Amino acid sequence: MRYKPLALRVLSTAAMLSIVASCAAPAFAATYDLYNGDVSVSAESDGKQYVSQWTDDEHTHYAQNDKGKDINHLEDNNVTLTSKGEETKNTITVSAEKDQEAKVTLDNVNIDTRDGDTPYAEGNAAMVVKGAGDVTLELDGSNVLTSGVYNAGLQKNDSDSTGTLTIQDRNDKAGSLTATGGMGGAGIGGSAVSSDHYNNGTENITITGGKITATGGQGAAGIGGSYTLPYGDPKKDVKNITITGGELTVTGGTDAAGIGGGYNSEGDVTGIHISGTKNTTITGGKIAAAIGGGSFTDVHAGNSYLAGTVSDIKISDADLTAIAGPSGVAIGTGHGHYVGDDFVSITGNSHVTVQKNESIRDGSSGIITYVYGDSAWIGIGGGCKLQSNTPIQSEEKVIDFPCLVPGSLTYKDKDGTVDHVFTGKGHxxxxxxxxxxxxxxxxxxxxxxxxxxxxxxxxxxxxxxAHTWGEWETVKEATTTETGLRQRVCSVCGAVEQEEIPMLTPAVPTAPAAPTAPAAPTVPAAENTSAPELRVLAPDSIPQTFTVKQSGTVRTYESPYNSGTLTGTMETLEYLQEQGAQTIVFTTNQRTSSFQISELLALVNEGDVFYLNHMDANEPTLLVVANDHSELLG
Structure with a gap:
């Protein structure tokens, strides 16, 4: 039995008081030194997070914190792990039960579990994620996870973990992660061997920031699925890998995708969505895609079926370079895969460069990329042969890019020579x-x-x-003792404008009068439904009922309410002035105010709107836009 140091050096401890319904209990946020042993963090169904650390490989002896207490299922809701940049073989396991979230910060962690530096060196997974709940990994400083043969650097098998793993640098502390898988294991994702599987897919991985370097071991993806052993279950999917930021360098192992499927997996690859990245390079392995499917070789001689489909690859608002492996493709299918629905979409302000490696077009390898006008075939694996020499049915699918706005899609040969450049044409x-x-x-x-x-x-x-007024309709006929009333209604918003009809003058016989000078012309009633007119609004800006009448040069607007606003444009006032009006009078139940049209026009600009406000018994105000001209009121 190998023992590890018994003392846990706590680098920093912060205690905070959490008040709960019946008692107060401390919830710690401590830093744990990986040099003292393996660490396990678990978010459990009680809504709390716990941490344990052991000093021996068999996990029978617990490390102790700075208070001399065993680190055995201690509550800690925000765990920080470190090795202070020094290399250690001690490992990390993080698990979250359904509907729970585990939160862990890696602060200059450096784990290398390998027994040597060859591709076949044995060693455990440096870090493992498990459970149906979510795990959030915060990166502080430089962090390195290197695993032994068959294991992923940051391991998330679909058989062990169905929740979402989120990798972030929200603290903005120049966080980085370098994850390297052993032979057969992904950089981030599936391992080639687990408790009951000989290959593993992965799902629900989200990267939002940080500088990420992910390198797959032989036959495994940089981010995605593992190598499939000959006696393994080949149907392992890779799905829902979402990248929304950061700088990434991702490299797939031989016959594996940079991001996507591993070697010999018949599983589907779907839901690879990349956006917001910068300075990002993704490289595929031999006969595989940089982004998409890995290489498939029929392990059942004489059979002629294909591997799974590759679908739903979306790149938006991203800056990246996808480099095909030898005889591979940049974006799309691997050797022997189907093309699925929504195969490839590149939209938004994306600047994508796809670079060829080798192109063997004699029927023995995948097709690289053909470009025709504004359309392209990107990485359609076809023309391949199974071990039985039965040709795989090539499925060609044209990808059109009319909406690449305002980004670009650039094709390069393996020596970097630019073949074609597409630029956005507009939606x-x-x-x-x-x-x-x-x-x-x-x-x-x-x-x-x-x-x-x-x-x-x-x-x-x-x-x-302006309102679209209907015809005037008489509401009340005028008599010789009472005025009448007429109104019109806006056909768009239903606003009502009313106008007084003067009393009738009784016919009184009189002696013939001497000739007199012609009477002064009178202002005609506003019969034209398209003529400009002022409006009265309620305090909530809804049009109010009002009446308007003109006597000589005085035009009066009467509102039957306590409060209201008379409003209109300078053009309307000019129009009314042309019709003979010189003075505007506004009357509500509690206030009457007036102003001279010429005085207001002399102070404002064409197109301005005035507001004469009566608010209950308060003093009236006259505003034009935001300027107060109440001094003009009489």
Whole structure:
């Protein structure tokens, strides 16, 4: 039995008080030195996170913290692990039960479990993620995870872990991770051997930041699936790998994808979504894709079936280079794979370079890339042969890039010579639909949809800026003792404008009068439904009922309410001035105010809007845009 140091050196301890319903208990956030032994972190169904550390390989003796207490299932909701940059063989296991999240920070961790430096050196997985819950890994400083044969550097087998692993540098402490798998193991992802499997796929891996270097061992992906041993179950999928930021250098082992499937896996590869990356390079292994499928060789001689499908590869707003391995492809299928639905999509402000390696087009290897005009075949594996020399049915699929806006897609030969460059052509928009109609004084919305990729954009439909009045209708007839009333209604918003009808003058017989000078012309009633007019608004900006009448040069607007705002444009005031009005009077139940049209026009600009406000018994105010001209009020 090999014993490890008994004392745990706690580098920093921060205690915080957590108040719960019935008691107060400390929840620690401590730093644990990996030099003192293997560490296990678990987020459990009680909503708490626990940490344990052992000083021996058999996990029978616990390390102790700085208080002399065994680190045995201690509650710690935010664990930090370190080896202070010094290499150690001690390992990390993080597990999360369903609906729980484990949170771990790696701070200058350096784990190398190998017994030597050859590809066949044995050693455990440096770090393992397990459980149906989620694990969040924060990167501080430089972190290195190197595993022995068959194991992944950062191991997440689909048979052990179905939750989401998130790798991030949210603390912005120049966090980096270098994860290297042993022979058959992925850099980040599946291992070639687990308790009951001889190969493993992986799922639900998210990278949001940090500088990530992931290198797969022989036959395993940089990020993705493992090598499949001849007696293993070959149907292991790789799915839901989401990268939304960071700088990545990802390299697949021989016959394995950079990101995607491992060698000889018949499983599907689906849901590889990359966005927001910079300075990123992804390289595939021999006869495999940089992004997509690994190489498949029929292990059942005489059989003629293909491996699984490759589908749903999406690149958006990313800056990356995808380098095909020898006789491989840059983006797409590996040797012997089908092309699935939504094969490849490159959109947004992406600048993608795909670089060929070798191109053998004699029927013995995959097709690299053909480019025709504004379309391309990217990495369609075809023309291959099984061990029985039965040709695989080549499935060619044209990928069109009309929506690459405003990015570019560049093809290079293996020596870096540029073959073709596609640049964005713009979205083909449909004719658009009115999703929100414009009203008299409220803007509307027109929505357009790209007919190719489904992206939508909107445009403003300007408000009309005036009511669409109907004909005047008499509400009350005028008599010789009472005034009448007429009104008209806006056909768009339903606003009502009322106007007084003067009393009738009784016919009184009189003696003939001497000739007199012609009477002064009177201002005609506003019968033209398109003539500009002022409006009265309630405090909530809803149009109010009001009446308007003009006597000589005085034009009066009457509102039957305590509060209201008389408003209109300078162009409307100019129009009313042309019709003979010189003074505007506004009357509510509690206030009457007025101003001279010429005085207001002399102080403002064309197109400005004025607001004469009556708020209950408060003093009236006269505003133009944001400027107060209340001194003009009489």
């Amino acid at each position: 083909p928009w449909d004719d658009g639909v009115v999703t929100t109609p414009a009203s008299c004084f409220t803007d509307g919305v027109m929505t357009y949809t790209c007919t190719k990729c489904g992206v939508v954009k909107t445009e403003v439909i300007p408000a009309k800026g």
